[in-house]
Amino acid sequence: xxxxxxxxxxxxxxxxxxxxxxxxxxxxxxxxxxxxxxxxxxxxxxxxxxxxxxxxxxxxxxxxxxxxxxxxxxxxxxxxxxxxxxxxxxxxxxxxxxxxxxxxxxxxxxxxxxxxxxxxxxxxxxxxxxxxxxxxxxxxxxxxxxxxxxxxxxxxxxxxxxxxxxxxxxxxxxxxxxxxxxxxxxxxxxxxxxxxxxxxxxxxxxxxxxxxxxxxxxxxxxxxxxxxxxxxxxxxxxxxxxxxxxxxxxxxxxxxxxxxxxxxxxxxxxxxxxxxxxxxxxxxxxxxxxxxxxxxxxxxxxxxxxxxxxxxxxxxxxxxxxxxxxxxxxxxxxxxxxxxxxxxxxxxxxxxxxxxxxxxxxxxxxxxxxxxxxxxxxxxxxxxxxxxxxxxxxxxxxxxxxxxxxxxxxxxxxxxxxxxxxxxxxxxxxxxxxxxxxxxxxxxxxxxxxxxxxxxxxxxxxxxxxxxxxxxxxxxxxxxxxxxxxxxxxxxxxxxxxxxxxxxxxxxxxxxxxxxxxxxxxxx
Amino acid sequence: xxxxxxxxxxxxxxxxxxxxxxxxxxxxxxxxxxxxxxxxxxxxxxxxxxxxxxxxxxxxxxxxxxxxxxxxxxxxxxxxxxxxxxxxxxxxxxxxxxxxxxx
Amino acid sequence: xxxxxxxxxxxxxxxxxxxxxxxxxxxxxxxxxxxxxxxxxxxxxxxxxxxxxxxxxxxxxxxxxxxxxxxxxxxxxxxxxxxxxxxxxxxxxxxxxxxxxxxxxxxxxxxxxxxxxxxxxxxxxxxxxxxxxxxxxxxxxxxxxxxxxxxxxxxxxxxxxxxxxxxxxxxxxxxxxxxxxxxxxxxx
Numbered sequence: 057x058x059x060x061x062x063x064x065x066x067x068x069x070x071x072x073x074x075x076x077x078x079x080x081x082x083x084x085x086x087x088x089x090x091x092x093x094x095x096x097x098x099x100x101x102x103x104x105x106x107x108x109x110x111x112x113x114x115x116x117x118x119x120x121x122x123x124x125x126x127x128x129x130x131x132x133x134x135x136x137x138x139x140x141x142x143x144x145x146x147x148x149x150x151x152x153x154x155x156x157x158x159x160x161x162x163x164x165x166x167x168x169x170x171x172x173x174x175x176x177x178x179x180x181x182x183x184x185x186x187x188x189x190x191x192x193x194x195x196x197x198x199x200x201x202x203x204x205x206x207x208x209x210x211x212x213x214x215x216x217x218x219x220x221x222x223x224x225x226x227x228x229x230x231x232x233x234x235x236x237x238x239x240x241x242x243x244x245x246x247x248x249x250x251x252x253x254x255x256x257x258x259x260x261x262x263x264x265x266x267x268x269x270x271x272x273x274x275x276x277x278x279x280x281x282x283x284x285x286x287x288x289x290x291x292x293x294x295x296x297x298x299x300x301x302x303x304x305x306x307x308x309x310x311x312x313x314x315x316x317x318x319x320x321x322x323x324x325x326x327x328x329x330x331x332x333x334x335x336x337x338x339x340x341x342x343x344x345x346x347x348x349x350x351x352x353x354x355x356x357x358x359x360x361x362x363x364x365x366x367x368x369x370x371x372x373x374x375x376x377x378x379x380x381x382x383x384x385x386x387x388x389x390x391x392x393x394x395x396x397x398x399x400x401x402x403x404x405x406x407x408x409x410x411x412x413x414x415x416x417x418x419x420x421x422x423x424x425x426x427x428x429x430x431x432x433x434x435x436x437x438x439x440x441x442x443x444x445x446x447x448x449x450x451x452x453x454x455x456x457x458x459x460x461x462x463x464x465x466x467x468x469x470x471x472x473x474x475x476x477x478x479x480x481x482x483x484x485x486x487x488x489x490x491x492x493x494x495x496x497x498x499x500x501x502x503x504x505x506x507x508x509x510x511x512x513x514x515x516x517x518x519x520x521x522x523x524x525x526x527x528x529x530x531x532x533x534x535x536x537x538x539x540x541x542x543x544x545x546x547x548x549x550x551x552x553x554x555x556x557x558x559x560x561x562x563x564x565x566x567x568x569x570x571x572x573x574x575x576x577x578x579x580x
Numbered sequence: 581x582x583x584x585x586x587x588x589x590x591x592x593x594x595x596x597x598x599x600x601x602x603x604x605x606x607x608x609x610x611x612x613x614x615x616x617x618x619x620x621x622x623x624x625x626x627x628x629x630x631x632x633x634x635x636x637x638x639x640x641x642x643x644x645x646x647x648x649x650x651x652x653x654x655x656x657x658x659x660x661x662x663x664x665x666x667x668x669x670x671x672x673x674x675x676x677x678x679x680x681x682x683x
Numbered sequence: 684x685x686x687x688x689x690x691x692x693x694x695x696x697x698x699x700x701x702x703x704x705x706x707x708x709x710x711x712x713x714x715x716x717x718x719x720x721x722x723x724x725x726x727x728x729x730x731x732x733x734x735x736x737x738x739x740x741x742x743x744x745x746x747x748x749x750x751x752x753x754x755x756x757x758x759x760x761x762x763x764x765x766x767x768x769x770x771x772x773x774x775x776x777x778x779x780x781x782x783x784x785x786x787x788x789x790x791x792x793x794x795x796x797x798x799x800x801x802x803x804x805x806x807x808x809x810x811x812x813x814x815x816x817x818x819x820x821x822x823x824x825x826x827x828x829x830x831x832x833x834x835x836x837x838x839x840x841x842x843x844x845x846x847x848x849x850x851x852x853x854x855x856x857x858x859x860x861x862x863x864x865x866x867x868x869x870x871x
Contacts, residue, residue: 080840091844098851105858153844194862201855208848216644220845223651224852230658231859240669247662251613254655255604258620261648262597265627269590269817272636274644290811584709586817589746592713594808596739599720602801606794611729611774615736618767619720622743625755633750637820639833642752643842646834649762650849654856656767660774661863667777 086149090159092138093131093167097204100127101197108193116192121182124196125175128203132171135164135207155275157211161576165429166210166341169436173334174203176440176551180326183444183548185451186236187324195235198228199330206338210345215264215274218342219257222306225335226253232330233323245322249315253305256312260302266295276349296350296368303346306339309405310379317386320398325450328394329443332401337432340408344415344425347372348578352416369416369504372409377512380406384519391457393446396523397439400482403520404435407497410509414500422574427496430573434489434562438481441555444548445475452542458527463536470549471542472531474556479524481559484517489562589630597623610663614656621652708749716742729775737768751824754831 088095104120111119139148139159152159177199181187187195205224212218230253234246264274270288271278282292304312320328352369383403390396408431414424422430448471449464450456465472481490494517501510562569600619607613625645632641719739723732740763747756824830838846 154841156844194858198855198859201851216647216845220647220848224848227654227658228855228859231863234662234665234863237665243665243669247610247666250659250662251610254617258617262620262624265624268628269631269635288815291815294807294811584706586819587813590812591809594805594812595717596720598801598805601804602797603723605797605800609729611771612732614771615723615732618736622740626743629747629750629752629755633823634819635817637822637824639830639837642755643834643837645755646758647845647849649758653762653767654853656770657860658856660770661860663774664777664864
């Protein structure tokens with residue numbers, strides 16, 4: 057056989073090549089328009105790497121940032137408009153890239169979400185003082201590469217694709233965390249993040265290999281053909297948990313949450329803010345799609361099919377409850393704002409997992425994954441908004457501790473008021489988008505008759521009031537050491553104001569957004 | 581014992597996976613944890629190739645294994661770059677020695 | 684070449700006469716990989732660990748040959764043994780002020796949990812893979828299947844998107860790693 061490989065005369069026949077690959081090339085032609093936003097990102101990545109070599113270093117934060125912003129908004133526009141009447145004459149093929157990715161409204165929604173989040177993070181980077189005089193070509197290209205991974209992850213319908221896209225999301229973020237190399241905290245947390253992130257990926261691919269053995273295919277659709285009964289049960293349970301570990305790392309759900317507070321504290325704040333929204337949402341999008349294919353309602357029988365019989369949905373419900381409780385209880389004792397927001401991000405992963413519980417069967421007028429989509433829409437503005445204010449405060453006063461927020465309210469009234477709106481949204485109180493989102497999540501859980509989970513979420517919301525309100529109280533009710541006004545930049549104020557407005561709009565005039573959400577599906 | 585089948589390869593893969601996990605938990609040296617990671621990834625690649633050979637009879641599993649090797653290379657490069665960076669700061673790569681962050 | 688040739692034919696088309704050698708090769712390679720990876724657990728010296736991992740991964744390359752994946756076997760040797768492990772050795776040497784001095788690792792209190800976790804994992808995985816009735820195909824790849832060509836075809840047709848994505852991934856990993864390893868980094 058080795059002779060056959062090495063000694064065979066290679067005779068290239070154009071006709072045979074045409075026959076073999078003609079259909080592939082033709083299908084590529086039909087497929088490429090549907091990954092237009094991804095292609096824009098790839099082009100921008102290459103341009104940014106090169107531009108980083110030629111643009112003077114002191115200008116890089118602004119000029120390359122502007123370029124990335126334009127690329128992201130362009131890609132976002134393409135993501136929303138490809139496949140609609142903006143581009144007549146595009147025929148969507150049955151499968152894209154031999155079934156590697158899907159082009160459905162779920163993927164389109166999340167792509168638009170990631171690209172919008174990316175645009176906000178680019179603006180945050182510009183506002184932040186942390187990158188003065190840095191070479192930023194690599195920074196923006198890594199950020200865009202990670203966003204490219206997010207976009208592909210939300211669309212991935214093949215296990216290979218999920219694994220690769222997950223790593224494409226992660227690997228650039230390891231470097232982004234360490235971008236300020238002089239920062240000791242950053243380098244330490246980056247080591248933990250990179251090594252355990254890779255381990256989580258390795259665990260996940262081992263689990264996926266077992267699924268490949270059971271189905272003989274890497275396509276997600278084949279997962280539904282696995283029978284949970286009898287001899288398969290044990291291996292399905294183990295593979296399921298191993299794969300969950302990979303997703304949980306991205307989502308920052310217990311027990312794979314441990315990196316979250318350290319990395320949030322150590323990383324530059326714009327990177328933290330990116331991790332808390334885009335990469336978390338990407339993990340959720342892939343997990344939701346995976347669970348949709350895998351089936352939540354299936355019985356798992358352990359040990360011969362008699363002794364224990366549980367359902368995946370119960371496992372997810374328990375993990376959701378533990379995750380939100382752990383996140384909220386730990387956040388109570390934090391002094392550093394970034395670290396507190398890290399634990400709060402764990403708690404939100406718990407809330408969002410409630411939506412996965414709601415995916416079992418039909419649930420009322422909004423299904424679980426639609427509630428997750430809506431929550432992410434509000435979470436995008438609330439969390440990114442909160443981080444934008446934190447960046448402005450850290451840049452102007454150097455304060456990262458909750459204690460040092462004392463008396464900030466009168467010194468920067470508009471921005472402090474916006475931060476209060478974001479925090480009220482994160483608590484989940486009306487009239488903010490956080491309330492609407494949490495209401496939907498609770499509703500789908502209650503319709504599934506998981507009353508205990510709804511009660512746990514309620515108690516958690518009450519706990520979270522304490523630590524979020526502490527910031528508001530420090531800003532407005534306590535006296536600080538200084539009363540000097542804090543400088544406002546027009547860009548910062550307008551970005552913060554817009555996000556606060558969006559949070560309020562999602563809380564009051566939410567019906568057009570709910571209409572959009574209700575049209576989201578995995579099919580078209 | 582004498583006829584080698586799919587189960588033999590799977591058990592071997594499982595064993596390597598478990599040893600890799602034990603290495604990751606026990607060793608505190610960043611580079612050693614990377615070695616454990618390589619074992620995890622190789623266990624997965626072995627599974628893919630064995631399934632590809634025995635249960636499917638095509639090369640898809642082998643292609644997945646190529647992607648795994650590619651990712652292992654990328655991860656090793658990035659992680660070692662970070663390890664070098666850590667060393668410049670702390671003059672040591674034990675994860676324990678490094679703790680300006682609280683637990 | 685002849686040995687390799689024999690190995691793959693052994694695996695793909697075991698005849699009565701050759702069938703007896705297949706288990707011999709399997710157990711040799713399997714023992715090499717398992718024993719060397721077990722030794723990594725015990726050995727304190729990081730350079731020795733790197734070489735043990737090297738032998739473990741080479742053993743796996745042998746197993747890939749038995750599984751009819753000769754392209755993978757050579758990729759394994761070239762990329763892993765020739766690339767990644769050399770990278771790791773560089774890492775070890777660069778992080779040692781005296782390169783030839785051996786860097787010892789501290790044992791931590793996590794030995795017992797580590798061993799326990801490994802044992803539990805192996806029991807669980809071993810039990811589960813043994814109980815499943817895997818659907819073994821009756822049409823394995825023939826011995827002269829020309830797998831490199833098939834892999835090339837698969838990469839250019841079914842896997843074209845992951846393949847191109849991998850190129851982006853490698854590009855940013857290189858750019859990022861160069862940035863992170865550079866003294867001074869983005870500031871300097």
